[in-house]
Amino acid sequence: MADSRSTGYEDTYTESQVILTAVKVIAPFTLTYGMFMTLHGADTPGGSFQGGAIIGVTVLMLAFAFGIEPTRQWLKNSVIVSLVAGGVAIFVGVGLATMALGGNFLQYELFDTELGIPDGTKWGMEAIEIGGIALIVAGVVITLFFATAAGFTPEGRSYRTDSTDTDDEVITDD
Amino acid sequence: MIELLATRYAYLLMFVLLGIGLYMTIASQNLVKKLIGVNLFQTAIFLFFVAVAYVEVDGEPGGSPVVPATENPASSDLILASPLPHVIVLTAIVVGIALTAVGLALIVRIYSEYGTLREDTLREVRADE
Amino acid sequence: MSLVAYTLVAFILVTAVATALFRDVLSAIVVFGAYSLGMAILYTLLLAPDVAMTEAAIGAGVTTILLLLTIARTSRPSTERLFEPINVPALVIVGAFVLVLVTQLLPEMYAVGDPAAPVWSNPEVTQAYLEQTYRDTGVQNAVTAVLAAYRGFDTFGEAVVVFAAGIATLLVLKREVFA
Amino acid sequence: MIPTDINEIFLFAAAIFVLLAIAMFYRAVAGPTTQDRLLAVNVLGTNTVVILALLAAGLDQPWFLDIALIYALLNFLMAVAISKFTVERGGVL
Known part of the structure; x- marks a missing residue:
């Protein structure tokens, strides 16, 4: 077991045919469903908190099927950073945009009256729902998962700077 | 008495769940179980918020808070659950998982420093230092 | 309507007590997942579909996985007994707390709905x-x-x-x- | 006690399914191995999907089916996570 741990890639369990096939079928559907939930939150129950969580869960599913380390390598750090930080930036940006138009923080009707966007209130809300909260929640769910999965390494080195050589200690010892 | 309990079942459940969550945080020696207890306590509070938002008229439940697409809805169409407690609970659940995750990270850290998750052993280890 | 609610209350109580009493942490986490399932159905029944969705996606899904990862990274105590011993002083304190709430606060509440x-x-x-x-x-x-x-x-x-x-x-x- | 209205019948059926869930929970508590508990919770998840579908029909709230869909997805994820954990005590997770 120690050998398969250290390589991390020839793990028989991460290549379980059942899980791999099922996840290959289900993951696109989960992602679509998360996006549906995010985009359709205005008129039916649902919304960005739920949709973002489901989008994040899709990555968790992939990580269980393909192994956590390969998924970590596949998912660039900059993607997650831009998800989380970009979400906050969009949220603040929409709020500051209404202030720049002469209103209060997140006073959406100014998009309608000042910029002439039809249904400005609705689209302003959709902007912070889709662009803001969903991205933050999805990014944070993925972050929490990978951080907890990595556990604590006293040296504090990050795996990303390492190449995928064989002496990479993937899992902290119990 | 039975009538009182039967019509207030959600609040009764909430009180008992508060008790169970509190018991887990006090009595469990394992830190992970303590955190599960905190989570249980949280869900009891959420249940309280959801229960006060619920409405029914003559035993017929109202609707979920999706209003009809008219400018001036008739009041008979507005027998809907209150949206405000739902919003508070919605955000509280997401903040709750964030809190749980930070707690779990601390637990992982404590384990790597002291090699135990039991409260009593942890106390002894810390006393020896 | 009320029959579903009462059976659900019973289900949630049983799962919560089992979560509190299991000695094995993995079993407690698995049972806590079942508890979240029951709780989400109760939220649904109380006309809060948004809350139920969040509880389903986050409470039952993500929390369970994070807890599992934590005990995978730390330790899981060996189990010689199925249930934990009851801590009597804690039970007395908690029992008094619940008793006060039920006898003093419950009659003041409005009926559900x-x-x-x-x-x-x-x-x-x-x-x-x-x-x-x-x-x-x-x-x-x-x-x-x-x-x-x-x-x-x-x-x-x-x-x-x-x-x-x-x-x-x-x-x-x-x-x-x-x- | 036995309902006659069609919505009442759906809700009554949902109540029966909750009772079945309590019965299934016995296996989750008593089950000597973790595999028994995992399977019991998996069945509970499927049961939940059925209960939510019946509630959606009984309360005339078609949106409840969305929640049932989320459950169907997450039940799979939980099953995979717990099964992988039971192999080599989480070493492959």
Whole structure:
């Protein structure tokens, strides 16, 4: 077991045919469903908190099927950073945009009256729902998962700077 | 008495769940179980918020808070659950998982420093230092 | 209607007690997942589909996985007994707490779903939201409207709290990368 | 006690399914191995989907089916996570 741990890639369990096939079928559907939930939150129950969580869960599913380390390598750090930080930036940006138009923080009707966007209130809300909260929640769910999965390494080195050589200690010892 | 309990079942459940969550945080020696207890306590509070938002008229439940697409809805169409407690609970659940995750990270850290998750052993280890 | 509610209350109570008493942490986590399932059905029954969805996605899904990962990274005590021994002093304190709540607070509560309850009948809060949501914002889901429009600044704070919690987890674990 | 209205019948059926869930929970508590508990919770998840569908029909709230869909997805994820954990005590997770 120690050998398969250290390589991390020839793990028989991460290549379980059942899980791999099922996840290959289900993951696109989960992602679509998360996006549906995010985009359709205005008129039916649902919304960005739920949709973002489901989008994040899709990555968790992939990580269980393909192994956590390969998924970590596949998912660039900059993607997650831009998800989380970009979400906050969009949220603040929409709020500051209404202030720049002469209103209060997140006073959406100014998009309608000042910029002439039809249904400005609705689209302003959709902007912070889709662009803001969903991205933050999805990014944070993925972050929490990978951080907890990595556990604590006293040296504090990050795996990303390492190449995928064989002496990479993937899992902290119990 | 039975009538009182039967019509207030959600609040009764909430009180008992508060008790169970509190018991887990006090009595469990394992830190992970303590955190599960905190989570249980949280869900009891959420249940309280959801229960006060619920409405029914003559035993017929109202609707979920999706209003009809008219400018001036008739009041008979507005027998809907209150949206405000739902919003508070919605955000509280997401903040709750964030809190749980930070707690779990601390637990992982404590384990790597002291090699135990039991409260009593942890106390002894810390006393020896 | 009420029959479903009572059976669900029984189910939730059984799962909660089992979660508290299991000695094996893995079993407690698995049973806690079942508890979340029951809780989400109760939220659904109390006409809160948004809350039920969040509880389903986050409470039952993500929490269970994070707890599992934690005990995978730490230890799981060996189990010679199925249940934990009852801690009598804690049980007495908690029992007194619950007894006070049930005897003193429960009779003061409005019945579940009573339209006269202050939360629902308040013309300035709930009724105002329900009447004005479509006129003001053009969305039908009142929960989304309150979340993003009426209480948008509050939601901004919540989103930043979630962001901060992600950063805090990375700091506690001394990691420098998000993924 | 036996309902006659069609919506009442759906709700009654949902109540029966909750009772079945309590019965299934016995296996989750008593089950000597973790595999028994995992399977019991998995069945509970499927049971939940059925209960939510019946509630959606009984209360005339078609949106409840969305929640049932989320459950169907997450039940799979939980099953995979717990099964992988039971192999080599989480070493492959």
